[in-house]
Amino acid sequence: MTDSSDHLRQVAADLIKRAKAHGVTSADVLVAEGDSVSVQVRLSAVDRLSKAREKSLGIRVFFGKRSASTSTSDFTPKSLDQLVADTCTLAKAVAEDESSGLPDAEAMASDHPDLDLFDPTTLTMDEEISLARRAEDAAMAVDARITNSEGADCGYGNGLVVLANTHGFLDSHRSSRFSLSVTPIAVDEENGGGMQRDSWYAVKRKFSELDTPESIGQIAAQRTIRRLGAKKVSTQRVPVIFDTETAESLLGHLASGVSGYALYKGASFLMGQLGKRIAPDFVSVEDDGRMVGGLGSRPFDGEGLATRKNIILENGVLSSYLLDTYSGRKLGMPSTGNAARSIGENPSVSTTNFFLRPGTTSPKDIIASVKQGLYVTELIGFGVNMVTGDYSRGASGFWIENGELAYPVEEVTIAGNLKQIYEQIEVIGNDLEFRGRMASPTVKIAQMTVAGN
Amino acid sequence: MEQQVVDLAHFSLHESEIQHALGRVKVKDVDYADIYIESTIAESVSMEEGIVKRAVKSISQGAGVRATAGEKTGFAYSDELSKRDLEIAADTARYIANSPQGETPIAVTHRPKLSQNLYPIDKPNTEIATQDRIDLLNVIDAEARKYDTRITKVMASFNTEQKIIMVATSDGLLVGDIQPLSRLQVTCIAEEGTNRQVGSYGGGGRIGFSFYQEENRAREYAHEAARQAILNLSAVDAPAGVMPVVLAGGWPGILLHEAIGHGLEADFNRRKTSAFCSLMGQRVASDVCTIVDDGTLPSRRGSLNIDDEGTPTTRTVLIEDGILRGYITDRLNARLMGIPLTGNGRREDFRSIVLPRMTNTFMLAGQSDPDDIIGSVKNGLYAASFGGGQVDITNGKFVFSASEAYLIEDGKITKPVKGATLIGSGPDILKQVSMVGHDLKLDSGIGTCGKEGQSVPVGVGLPTIRIDEITVGGTSAR
Numbered sequence: 001m002t003d004s005s006d007h008l009r010q011v012a013a014d015l016i017k018r019a020k021a022h023g024v025t026s027a028d029v030l031v032a033e034g035d036s037v038s039v040q041v042r043l044s045a046v047d048r049l050s051k052a053r054e055k056s057l058g059i060r061v062f063f064g065k066r067s068a069s070t071s072t073s074d075f076t077p078k079s080l081d082q083l084v085a086d087t088c089t090l091a092k093a094v095a096e097d098e099s100s101g102l103p104d105a106e107a108m109a110s111d112h113p114d115l116d117l118f119d120p121t122t123l124t125m126d127e128e129i130s131l132a133r134r135a136e137d138a139a140m141a142v143d144a145r146i147t148n149s150e151g152a153d154c155g156y157g158n159g160l161v162v163l164a165n166t167h168g169f170l171d172s173h174r175s176s177r178f179s180l181s182v183t184p185i186a187v188d189e190e191n192g193g194g195m196q197r198d199s200w201y202a203v204k205r206k207f208s209e210l211d212t213p214e215s216i217g218q219i220a221a222q223r224t225i226r227r228l229g230a231k232k233v234s235t236q237r238v239p240v241i242f243d244t245e246t247a248e249s250l251l252g253h254l255a256s257g258v259s260g261y262a263l264y265k266g267a268s269f270l271m272g273q274l275g276k277r278i279a280p281d282f283v284s285v286e287d288d289g290r291m292v293g294g295l296g297s298r299p300f301d302g303e304g305l306a307t308r309k310n311i312i313l314e315n316g317v318l319s320s321y322l323l324d325t326y327s328g329r330k331l332g333m334p335s336t337g338n339a340a341r342s343i344g345e346n347p348s349v350s351t352t353n354f355f356l357r358p359g360t361t362s363p364k365d366i367i368a369s370v371k372q373g374l375y376v377t378e379l380i381g382f383g384v385n386m387v388t389g390d391y392s393r394g395a396s397g398f399w400i401e402n403g404e405l406a407y408p409v410e411e412v413t414i415a416g417n418l419k420q421i422y423e424q425i426e427v428i429g430n431d432l433e434f435r436g437r438m439a440s441p442t443v444k445i446a447q448m449t450v451a452g453n
Numbered sequence: 454m455e456q457q458v459v460d461l462a463h464f465s466l467h468e469s470e471i472q473h474a475l476g477r478v479k480v481k482d483v484d485y486a487d488i489y490i491e492s493t494i495a496e497s498v499s500m501e502e503g504i505v506k507r508a509v510k511s512i513s514q515g516a517g518v519r520a521t522a523g524e525k526t527g528f529a530y531s532d533e534l535s536k537r538d539l540e541i542a543a544d545t546a547r548y549i550a551n552s553p554q555g556e557t558p559i560a561v562t563h564r565p566k567l568s569q570n571l572y573p574i575d576k577p578n579t580e581i582a583t584q585d586r587i588d589l590l591n592v593i594d595a596e597a598r599k600y601d602t603r604i605t606k607v608m609a610s611f612n613t614e615q616k617i618i619m620v621a622t623s624d625g626l627l628v629g630d631i632q633p634l635s636r637l638q639v640t641c642i643a644e645e646g647t648n649r650q651v652g653s654y655g656g657g658g659r660i661g662f663s664f665y666q667e668e669n670r671a672r673e674y675a676h677e678a679a680r681q682a683i684l685n686l687s688a689v690d691a692p693a694g695v696m697p698v699v700l701a702g703g704w705p706g707i708l709l710h711e712a713i714g715h716g717l718e719a720d721f722n723r724r725k726t727s728a729f730c731s732l733m734g735q736r737v738a739s740d741v742c743t744i745v746d747d748g749t750l751p752s753r754r755g756s757l758n759i760d761d762e763g764t765p766t767t768r769t770v771l772i773e774d775g776i777l778r779g780y781i782t783d784r785l786n787a788r789l790m791g792i793p794l795t796g797n798g799r800r801e802d803f804r805s806i807v808l809p810r811m812t813n814t815f816m817l818a819g820q821s822d823p824d825d826i827i828g829s830v831k832n833g834l835y836a837a838s839f840g841g842g843q844v845d846i847t848n849g850k851f852v853f854s855a856s857e858a859y860l861i862e863d864g865k866i867t868k869p870v871k872g873a874t875l876i877g878s879g880p881d882i883l884k885q886v887s888m889v890g891h892d893l894k895l896d897s898g899i900g901t902c903g904k905e906g907q908s909v910p911v912g913v914g915l916p917t918i919r920i921d922e923i924t925v926g927g928t929s930a931r
Contacts, residue, residue, distance in 0.1 A: 012567055047526065148726060346509070449929075
C-alpha cells in the first residue's frame with residue numbers, strides 16, 4: 001500500500017516541479033488511482049462482471065490572477081510535459097479574476113487525523129457473486145408475487161488521492177467502499193398484472209459493517225410488495241410526510257442553496273438569509289467532514305484545507321454557508337473546508353457528512369398525527385428551481401387515513417416552495433441513520449399541494 | 454468532404470495486439486467479444502460576471518474488453534493501451550466463461566468503409582483557438598445584457614469534445630469513427646425588486662465551430678435565455694390537477710424520450726421489467742402518433758455514423774399509427790431476443806458497458822395547424838419548454854418539468870405560469886394525443902440521457918401536440 005502512495009506522491013511533486021519550471025505563480029496537482037470489482041446477478045445467474053484499475057491526474061496553474069486546469073490518464077514524462085505547457089497556454093488566454101488563487105499558505109491543513117476510511121479487505125468476483133446471489137434469493141423468497149428482478153449488485157472499490165501545491169502541501173488519503181443492492185419486481189396478477197419495482201441497498205467503508213445480504217433482500221422485497229395496487233388520489237392540500245430516503249433530498253436542496261457558488265452567482269433561493277430564521281427552532285443541520293468512518297469524510301478538502309464540523313442551520317437560523325476558498329472570497333468569508341475536486345477541474349463546493357439532527361418522535365407516531373395526508377417514499381424528476389425555490393416533483397408513497405397507511409399511491413406530484421417547505425417542518429423523527437453522505441430522519445411538512453385526479 | 458480514416462496507429466497499437474487479445478477472450482463458451490478503444494479530448498470555457506475565467510481541458514484514453522456468453526457479460530477496462538493491459542482486461546472479461554485463455558488470434562479482416570458521414574467538419578474542435586471560444590462567450594454576455602436592463606447575471610459555457618473510437622469484434626470487424634460534439638449553454642438571471650427568476654437556452658450538435666457564428670446563433674441563444682428569465686418575472690402559480698395540455702414542438706419531445714423511449718429499450722423488455730414488455734403489436738398511442746428513433750440525421754447531437762459496437766445507425770419505427778412496432782437494440786439483446794439489430798448499442802466511454810440507448814427520438818408531423826390545436830383548448834396549459842424528465846420503466850410512470858408554460862384560456866395563450874411537473878403513465882399517455890401539428894421541430898441540441906449512471910448525448914423532436922388529459926403538478930388547486 002505504501003508503495004503506490006509513495007509513487008503517486010512522487011508523481012505529484014514532480015508535476016509541481018515541472019509547473020514551476022514554466023514560471024507559474026502557483027499551482028496545485030491532484031493525482032488519483034483506484035481499483036474496482038463489481039458484479040450483477042439476475043435471477044440467480046451471473047449477468048455482469050466488471051473489473052478495473054485506473055488512474056488520472058489533474059493540474060491547475062496560476063499566472064497572476066489567471067488560471068486553467070487540465071487532466072490526463074497518461075503519466076509518461078512526454079505527456080506530462082505537454083500537459084503542463086498546454087495548461088500554461090490556456091491560463092494565459094483567460095481573463096484575470098481578482099478572487100482566484102490557492103488558499104493562503106498558513107491556512108493549509110496541518111493535522112491528518114485517522115478517520116478510519118480504509119478497509120484493506122478485498123473481495124473476489126466469486127465472493128461478490130455469492131453476496132449478490134444471497135441478497136436476491138432472500139428478496140425472491142419473501143413473497144410469491146415477486147417473480148422477476150432487475151438484479152442484485154455487489155461492488156467493491158478503493159482509491160488513493162494525493163494533493164500537492166506550490167505552498168509545499170503534499171498529502172494523501174486512501175479510502176474504500178463496499179456496496180450491495182437489490183431491485184426485485186413484483187407483479188399483481190390479481191389486479192390486472194401491474195408491475196412495481198423498488199430496491200434496498202447498503203454502502204459502507206468497511207466490509208464488516210455491511211448489512212447482511214438477507215436483510216437487504218428482505219427489505220427490498222417488502223418495499224416492492226407494498227407498492228402493488230397503487231392508485232392516484234385527488235388534487236388537494238394536505239400534510240406530507242417524507243420518509244428518511246426522500247427527506248434526504250430536501251436536505252440536498254438545502255445544501256445546494258447554501259453552496260457558495262450558487263450564492264455568489266445569485267442563483268440560490270437562500271440569498272441574503274445568513275443569520276436569519278428559515279425553519280422552526282427545533283431544526284438543526286450539520287455538516288461534519290471528520291465523522292469517523294463516514295462516507296463523506298476526508299482529512300483535508302479538495303484544496304488541502306482541514307475539514308471540520310460546520311453547523312449550517314442552528315435552531316432554525318441559517319448559521320453557515322458551504323464554501324471553498326474562491327466562493328468564500330467572492331462572498332467575503334473564509335472557506336468552510338468544503339472544497340470538492342474532480343480531477344482536472346477547478347474546486348467546487350460539496351457537503352461532507354450532511355445531516356438533520358433527529359427529533360424524539362417515532363415515524364409511527366408521526367404518521368399517527370395525520371388524519372388525511374401523503375407519506376412519500378419515492379420522488380422522481382427534476383422539478384426544483386434553485387433560484388426561486390419553486391418545487392414540483394413526481395411522488396409515490398402511501399395515503400394516510402386516520403393516522404394509518406391506508407393504500408399505496410402513485411402518479412401524483414407534490415408542490416410548494418422550498419422556503420415555505422422548510423418553514424413548515426412540523427415534526428422531525430427520531431430515526432436518523434447514515435446510509436450515505438447525507439442523512440435525514442423522517443420529516444413532516446404541515447401542508448403541500450398534492451396533484452392527482 | 455473526404456472522410457478521415459481512423460486506424461490503430463492513432464492509439465499506438467498494432468493489429469497483432471488486438472487480434473491476440475481478441476483470441477485470448479473469445480474462447481469456445483464465449484458467444485461474442487469486442488474491444489473498444491477510445492481517446493477523447495474535451496475542452497470547456499465558461500463565463501460569469503462578464504469575464505471568461507474558467508478554462509479546462511481533459512485528455513483520456515483507454516480500452517474496454519467485453520465478452521458475452523448467453524445472458525452473461527464480462528467486462529474490464531484499462532486506461533493503459535499496452536499489450537499487457539489488454540491481456541489482463543481480456544482475461545478478466547473471459548472470467549464469465551470459466552475456461553482457459555484462447556491461444557488463436559482472431560483476424561480482424563472486415564474493415565468496412567463507413568456508409569455514412571453524418572458530421573463532416575472542416576476544422577476539428579481541438580483546433581479552435583481558445584481566443585475564438587472566449588470571443589463567442591463575450592458576445593453572449595453583451596447580447597444578453599442588451600436584451601433587458603433587468604438581466605443582472607449572465608453565465609455561459611462552451612464545451613467541445615473530439616472522440617476517436619475503434620471497435621474490434623470477434624466476428625472480425627474493425628471499424629472506427631471520429632465523433633465531434635459541442636454545446637453552447639446560456640443562463641440568465643433577471644431581477645425586479647425581490648423577484649428573481651432564471652432562464653436558460655442552448656444548442657449544439659456534431660458540428661463545427663462556425664455553426665455558432667452563423668445565422669446570429671450566439672445572439673439568438675443569449676436573447677432566448679434572457680427572454681425566458683424576463684418572462685418568468687411575471688409568472689403566476691401553476692395550476693394543479695388533470696387538464697388538457699398543448700406541448701410546443703422541439704425540446705418538449707422529451708416526453709417521448711421518457712414516456713416511451715426508455716420503455717422500448719430492448720434490455721428492459723428482454724428482462725420483462727418494462728411496462729411495455731407485453732404490448733408489441735398492440736395499440737399504445739392514438740392513431741395520429743408515429744414515433745421513430747433515428748441515428749442517421751446529419752449533424753444532430755444524438756446521431757452517430759456507427760454505434761459503439763460498430764453497427765451503422767438506422768432509423769427505427771417504434772410506434773406506427775399508434776401501434777407498437779419496434780424495440781431499440783444492441784447486439785446482446787438483439788441476439789437473445791431474435792430481433793433486428795438497430796445500431797443503438799451505446800456507452801458513455803471505455804469505462805462503461807454497452808447498453809441499448811436512444812439516438813434522436815421524435816414524432817412525425819401530423820395534419821393539424823398549431824394555432825387550431827391551441828384554439829381547441831378551453832382551459833388548459835401550453836408548455837413551450839422543459840427542464841429534465843425521469844421515468845420508472847417498470848410501472849411506466851414518468852415526469853417532466855416545464856420551464857416555460859402558459860395558461861390557455863378560451864383557446865388563447867394567456868398568463869405565463871411557474872414551472873410545473875407533468876406526470877403520467879407511459880403506456881397510456883399517447884392514447885390521449887388527439888391532435889398532431891404539421892410543424893415537426895427537432896430540439897436545439899442540448900439533450901443528455903442518463904441510464905445506469907452513464908450519460909450519452911441524445912436528441913428529441915416533436916410537432917405541436919394536444920394531450921387531452923394529463924396531471925399538472927402546480928400549487929394552485931382549481
